[in-house]
Amino acid sequence: MLPINRVIVSLVYYNSLIRDTLEYSIHRDKFDVNFYNYKKNGIVNEPLLNTPLKSFLDSNGEKGEALRKEILEFGETFYSDKSTVLRVDNDTIKVDHNQDVMMFEKIIPLHEQINAVIKVHEKYAQDHNQVEESITKLLEADEKFYRAVVLFSLLNIIMRKFNEFNKEMRDAQGQKGPAASFIEQELNTLVRMFYISKQQATCKNAEYTDALDLIEHLIEMMNGKRELPKGKNFNDVFAEANAKANEFIILSEDTWKIAYTPAVQEMIKDNQEARAKQEASQTAE
Numbered sequence: 001m002l003p004i005n006r007v008i009v010s011l012v013y014y015n016s017l018i019r020d021t022l023e024y025s026i027h028r029d030k031f032d033v034n035f036y037n038y039k040k041n042g043i044v045n046e047p048l049l050n051t052p053l054k055s056f057l058d059s060n061g062e063k064g065e066a067l068r069k070e071i072l073e074f075g076e077t078f079y080s081d082k083s084t085v086l087r088v089d090n091d092t093i094k095v096d097h098n099q100d101v102m103m104f105e106k107i108i109p110l111h112e113q114i115n116a117v118i119k120v121h122e123k124y125a126q127d128h129n130q131v132e133e134s135i136t137k138l139l140e141a142d143e144k145f146y147r148a149v150v151l152f153s154l155l156n157i158i159m160r161k162f163n164e165f166n167k168e169m170r171d172a173q174g175q176k177g178p179a180a181s182f183i184e185q186e187l188n189t190l191v192r193m194f195y196i197s198k199q200q201a202t203c204k205n206a207e208y209t210d211a212l213d214l215i216e217h218l219i220e221m222m223n224g225k226r227e228l229p230k231g232k233n234f235n236d237v238f239a240e241a242n243a244k245a246n247e248f249i250i251l252s253e254d255t256w257k258i259a260y261t262p263a264v265q266e267m268i269k270d271n272q273e274a275r276a277k278q279e280a281s282q283t284a285e
Contacts, residue, residue, distance in 0.1 A: 001263075001270045004125045005135045007052040008118060009267040012142050012260070014053055015114040017042045019146050021078055021107055022153045024086060024093070025100045031093035036086070040079040047071050056117055067113055074110055078103075100157055101186045104193045108150065112200050115146075134266075138259040143203050145249075145256035150197045151211050152245040155218075158190050159238045162222055191219055207248040214241035 001009070017039045024031065046053045047068060057064040057071075078086050085103070087094045122139060125131050161183055168180040176184070198212065218237050220226035228237065 010052045011118045018111045044075045108193045141256040141259040144252040148249040148252040211244040211248045
């Protein structure tokens, strides 16, 4: 693997840890502590050690420092003893789901920023005739899987918040009180995150666009900008969109694993060999 592509794989690895933090927005009984620790180790240490990410941050002046600050704050918010969002509790992770919306506010913009760094390196490889087919496939697969995770996760929390909003309105007999107004603000934030992802997406496959369109239509129905399909209610439309998003996740995850696992293994092997050569050279001197 060429050095520039080792850098790309390293950055894809880091961004996968950012992406996988979205799992904690899911309401379930138990989360894997080992996977949490794996993500914590990468997210906290990559910006500090001699890694491609640190090298990029060090060499990009104020922009690099601003991104470094955001990355370090991300680690502290989710993967430190100071975190109020995630907490290790025996054999699982306790999640404060009152901060679910904040997760999306932190994860989606940061992932897009790291993705922009990856694209800078991808362009360098293209401009210098250093493109490798396996890396091209990895980047395509990573893009699709990330968009699938975002769509599925956003859809579920948007529908959850929409139901909470409607309950508050019913309980208040149609009067929008403080609780309903707060949930409305959360919904606006989530919709904004949806459009940030949509704007930055580069995949155009039918699995993505079909799920995207169904979710966008659902959002427009919630906002009163589009009528519900005849004979259907919000739950019907949600179920249809959820099925499409779930199908997209299953298809894209399998493709991602096939491309990602060997690329990371090759990167690790090549890095080890490069370090061994460097140490041998230093010893010879």
